[in-house]
Amino acid sequence: xxxxxxxGIGNLHSAQKALRHVGGEAELISSPDSIADxxxxxxxxxxxxxxxxDALSSAxxxxxxxxxxxxxxPFLGICVGFQLLYEGSAESPDAVGLSVLKGSCxxxxxxxxxxxxxxxxIDCISGSTxxxxxxxxxxxxxxxxxxxxxxxxxxxxxxxxETIAAAIEKENLFGAQFHxxxxxxxxxxxLRKFVDVVESQ
Numbered sequence: 001x002x003x004x005x006x007x008g009i010g011n012l013h014s015a016q017k018a019l020r021h022v023g024g025e026a027e028l029i030s031s032p033d034s035i036a037d038x039x040x041x042x043x044x045x046x047x048x049x050x051x052x053x054d055a056l057s058s059a060x061x062x063x064x065x066x067x068x069x070x071x072x073x074p075f076l077g078i079c080v081g082f083q084l085l086y087e088g089s090a091e092s093p094d095a096v097g098l099s100v101l102k103g104s105c106x107x108x109x110x111x112x113x114x115x116x117x118x119x120x121x122i123d124c125i126s127g128s129t130x131x132x133x134x135x136x137x138x139x140x141x142x143x144x145x146x147x148x149x150x151x152x153x154x155x156x157x158x159x160x161x162e163t164i165a166a167a168i169e170k171e172n173l174f175g176a177q178f179h180x181x182x183x184x185x186x187x188x189x190x191l192r193k194f195v196d197v198v199e200s201q
Contacts, residue, residue: 002198003029003038005065005081007055011181015044015078018181022188024195032064040198041068045080049105049146050092052080062098069100072172074197082168082175083148091146100173103149109161115145120158122166122178128155129169130193138186140166140178147177 004016006028019026019042029038043065045052056062069075077085084097089105108114119139124131132138140158147164150157156167158178168175174194180187 001038002026002040002042002195003034004042004044005061006030007052007059007061009045009047009052009055009080011044011046011179014181015042018188018191019195022192022195024191024198032060035064035068038068038073039201040074040194041065041076042194043075043077043081043084045078045082045084046143047080048091049080049083049089049097050095052084053092053095053097056084056098066098066100069098069173074172074194074201075174076194077175078181079144079177079179082177083146085168085173085175086148089146101148101151101153101168101170103151105146105148107146108144108164112161116142116160118142119183120160120166120178122156122158124156126155128167129197130174130190131156131167138190140176140180140183140186140190142166142178144177148175 016026083105085100086097087099150165153168153170154165155169157163158166180190
């Protein structure tokens with residue numbers, strides 16, 4: 001079972017519906033205790049980094065999520081749920097992320113319209129489990145004003161005034177700045193690959 005973390009924020013039902021559409025068994029989980037019933041976790045997120053970080057912390061999710069990631073459970077963060085994997089964000093300087101990945105999210109370039117609300121081409125820059133082979137292209141739908149840094153775990157980027165991280169993979173950890181549940185066939189293929197990872201455990 002894929003647990004979609006219900007912490008009061010995010011496009012929860014859209015993510016759940018998309019996962020079910022591609023054959024995954026996806027359920028909303030509203031208590032950290034329910035992590036024990038899950039085989040994988042999806043953390044959506046919309047709005048500000050600080051609001052999402054505060055919601056996770058105040059509802060007691062932080063330590064159980066970190067324990068699940070450390071255990072090797074497949075984990076997918078989407079949009080702000082992806083950003084929360086990092087240490088922090090310039091959007092909310094006082095908020096602390098899950099800090100599973102090093103670095104802080106920064107605002108998109110000032111010479112670009114912000115937020116980015118559009119389809120954008122992503123370029124796969126290294127071997128990926130969920131995305132096509134390197135150097136191929138996909139178009140995904142983005143809605144965001146901040147983005148994590150490009151680093152060693154980055155498997156795909158997109159161009160928006162500068163090169164920004166579009167997706168990461170590191171062992172059991174996956175993150176997408178785009179919204180796969182809103183990205184048509186390409187997004188559904190991405191989610192189906194995540195379901196494949198879960199089913200192979």
